[in-house]
Amino acid sequence: MTVEPYGTTIFCDDIRHEINGKLTLVGCYSSEMNFNGPPPGLLPSFAALVNIRIPTALPFKSLKLRVLKEEGDEVSEILAAEVEAEEEKIEDIVGGSQEGEPEERLISMTFPCHWSPLPMANTGFIKVRAYLDGGKEIRLGALKINFASEPDAKD
Template sequence: MKRYGYSIFCDDIRNEVGGKLSFIGCYNSAIFVSHDFPCVLSKFCIHTYVVTAAEQPFRSLSLRCYVPGRRDPILDERIETLNVPAQRKLVSELEPGFVAPRHIVASASLILSPLDIVSPGLISVRAVIDGEAEELGLGSLRVVVAE
């Protein structure tokens, strides 16, 4: 199985009763800003998911967020993962008759408050897996001026 992931871009992420998440003001393919650049969004959120096969656990995982007009990531956040033996132990200690999971999913909410955007372009998120061994695109959102 090839690793994959995706992101939800929105105005806010709320933790609800029972461990549920609510995504408020979700964007589709673009965010339209009503003024010239540079502009500041008081709050911008990204919820990411990264999926791998259970037999290919993560050794390390970091998320990087890029914005238009900046070459370096504005965020480089390490996501804590269990060490490989601990991930495998979880699967081996399942109760008899319980079907072992086929995938491991890592998720994280990124809250950018405020978010400075200096030009039109793409806000994008990438996962860096197992050091620098693999870099995986998790999605992007186009920033445009509304006319």
Template sequence: MSRFGYSIFCDDIRNEVGGKLSFIGCYSSVIIVTQKFPLALPKFCIHGFVVTGADEPFRSVSIRCYVPWQQAPILDEKIEVPHIPAQRAMVAELESNVSAPRQIVASASLVLSPFELAGPGLIRVRAVVDGAAEEVGLGALQILAQQGR
């Protein structure tokens, strides 16, 4: 199994009772901006997930966020992952009669407040796993300027 991931883009992430997360104001694939650039959103959140097979536990994971108006990532957040023996022990505790693939998931919430939008383009989220040069794609969100009527 190769590693993969995905992201949820939203206005806010709230921690709920029982360890649940609520994602408020989720974007599907596009942010349509009606004001002139540059502008600032009061808050912008990304929750990224990285998935690996149980036979390839994580040594290290960090999530990066790229915006089109800057070369370097605007965020590079390290995710604390359990040591490899602990990851293997968690997978071993899963029910053996389930036919679903055994996977390990690492996730993190990224909060940008305020979030400066310099112009249209693509917000990209990537993960660096085990220090590899290749990044794992976790999704993207298009920023579009609404055309005048």
């Protein structure tokens, strides 16, 4: 039984919305993104598919999603979104589901995010976090950004 909220993020170059309702993820990254040259770098397109699961036994009024870009000592917010929980809709979801005991049921939310372009000034991380009611942090994933070092100068 899961009592804590959790989630994952898949980082990729693009998310395509298909006619039949499918999502196609293009150019998925594992735990790191590597630029071939020295900083800075520019991604013409960058995306993240964020999935969050919250047990229905954990009541909340709002969820804030934040995507942070950390480059050295610089931290910037590249996405901030807030979702207000409507008790009637959550009750419809919970009440309409017959699978599992009430304490085992989950609310599942998916957020496709896209940036075009996304500049990267230095090595660092892209981190995805969510906050329930402005407090409880849910860590949803991070992508390490690497740059190849400059080639040695030859005399």
